[in-house]
Amino acid sequence: TYAGGGGAATGGCAGSRSxxxxxxxxxxxxxxxxxxxxxTAGQANTGGGGGGGxxxxxxxxxxxxIFILKELxxxxxxxxxREQFQAEADGSWPKAPAVPGFSSINLLVIAGGGGGGxxxxxxxxxxxxxxxxxxxxxxxxTYKVTIGAGGGARTAxxxxxxxxxxxxxxxxxxxxxxxxxxxxxGAGIFGENPQPLGPGGSAGGRGEGNHPDSGGFTxxxxxxxxxxxxxxxxxxxxxxxxxxAGGGGGGAGAAGIxxxxxxxxxxxxxxxxxxxxxxxxxAGGGGGGNGS
Numbered sequence: 001t002y003a004g005g006g007g008a009a010t011g012g013c014a015g016s017r018s019x020x021x022x023x024x025x026x027x028x029x030x031x032x033x034x035x036x037x038x039x040t041a042g043q044a045n046t047g048g049g050g051g052g053g054x055x056x057x058x059x060x061x062x063x064x065x066i067f068i069l070k071e072l073x074x075x076x077x078x079x080x081x082r083e084q085f086q087a088e089a090d091g092s093w094p095k096a097p098a099v100p101g102f103s104s105i106n107l108l109v110i111a112g113g114g115g116g117g118x119x120x121x122x123x124x125x126x127x128x129x130x131x132x133x134x135x136x137x138x139x140x141x142t143y144k145v146t147i148g149a150g151g152g153a154r155t156a157x158x159x160x161x162x163x164x165x166x167x168x169x170x171x172x173x174x175x176x177x178x179x180x181x182x183x184x185x186g187a188g189i190f191g192e193n194p195q196p197l198g199p200g201g202s203a204g205g206r207g208e209g210n211h212p213d214s215g216g217f218t219x220x221x222x223x224x225x226x227x228x229x230x231x232x233x234x235x236x237x238x239x240x241x242x243x244x245a246g247g248g249g250g251g252a253g254a255a256g257i258x259x260x261x262x263x264x265x266x267x268x269x270x271x272x273x274x275x276x277x278x279x280x281x282x283a284g285g286g287g288g289g290n291g292s
Contacts, residue, residue, distance in 0.1 A: 068108040068277060104134045108275040108282075109182045111201050112166030114249065115151030116286050117188035120208030122235065122246035122256070123268045123286035124151065125219060127166045128182030128201020128228035129252035131275040135171070135180060143172045151187055163187070165200050183222045186232060188249060188286060202229030205247030205256045205266055205288045216258065219250045230255040233266035233288060246288030256285050265289060 111127030127148060137143065148167035166184030186200030190207040198204045198217035206216055216234040220227035233247025233256030248256035251269030259266045268285030 068275075102137075103139065104136050106133050106277055107131060107135050107171055107180065108277060109169050109171055109180055110252075110283050111169045111182040111184045112148035112150040113283070113286065114166050114185035114187040114197070114200055114204050115153045115163050117153075117190045117204075117207060117246070117289060120235075120246050121188040121190040121289045122198075122205025122207045122217075122232055123249035123266065123288040124153075124188040125166075125185035125200045125202035125204045125217075125232055125249040125256070126229060126251045126269070126271060126283035126285045127169065127185045128220075128222060128224075129272050129274075129283040130180065130182045130224060130228050131277075132180060133276060136178075145172075146170045148182075148184055151184065165197055168201075181222070182228050183220075185229070185249065185285075186217055186219070188246065188289065189217065189232075190246070198232065200229070200250075202250035202252060202269065202283065202285055203232035203256070205232040205249050205268075205285075206235045207246035207289065208235060216247060216256065217250075219255070228252075229283070230269050230285075232256040232285070233258040233269075235259050235288075248287050249285030251285035252283035253281075256288070259288065 108129075108131040110129050113127050114124030116124045127150075146169055148169040151166045152163035165187050168181055168184050170179055170181035172179045183201035185202050186204035187195075187197040188204045188207065189195045189198045195217075198206070199221050200217075200219065201221065203217035203219040203221075217232040219229040219231045222228055229252055230250035232250045235245065235247055236259040245259040245265040247258045248266035248268040250256045252272035253274075254269040256269045257266035265288040268287045271281045271284035273279055273281045
């Protein structure tokens with residue numbers, strides 16, 4: 001499973017960490033412990049979002065994205081990919097004329113997860129999760145692949161959003177044919193005001209803010225169908241009070257979990273294993289943070 005959302009941080013040492021979404025989402029930190037427990041990073045090569053940081057600790061960075069290609073059933077007279085790659089390495093693969101081969105591939109493209117914010121920030125969103133089971137290619141053609149990096153986490157104590165969204169990933173980056181891309185995950189956000197870093201492939205969670213707020217941030221910023229990700233979790237606060245917790249970041253398989261109490265941060269959204277190439281869950285969202 002890939003592309004899970006990160007978990008939120010929790011107030012009070014007795015509180016347990018909020019979990020990241022399945023698929024590489026980082027756990028949220030815990031405040032008022034000795035020492036405080038920082039948010040954990042999204043898992044590398046899953047597009048997982050980083051966990052939100054506590055009041056005096058660090059948030060987790062987003063996990064890098066991944067590109068996976070799986071060979072479809074080859075036609076008679078064609079070579080398996082492994083044999084072709086070995087022949088290329090040995091210098092024995094013929095350059096011309098073009099060898100008969102397959103005309104489509106089964107691919108999965110996941111962008112980098114967003115960076116986690118500190119204190120009562122939301123968890124960061126997972127990188128966009130997109131796949132094709134029959135993507136057209138041309139034999140004897142070189143295609144560029146770009147794997148997006150995870151967004152930077154805020155590591156200094158104090159309030160603030162994640163430093164960056166995750167970076168996009170793409171197949172055929174140079175546009176030889178049709179580029180197949182996914183959007184970077186949104187950063188974990190502190191505060192109730194709109195933030196440009198919050199939306200993403202899967203969105204970051206919304207952090208501490210006055211009631212009423214503006215709702216969770218939006219995922220699937222690429223406008224793809226089926227969607228590449230989900231929304232981030234909203235914050236919560238009783239009327240007239242600030243919330244002390246952030247919502248979880250969105251994952252490829254589910255939206256981030258909103259906070260339900262001022263001291264209960266939201267878990268990251270679950271990742272997805274929808275790509276039929278294997279059964280791995282990827283792209284989990286990061287959990288939200290809590291500083292009170």
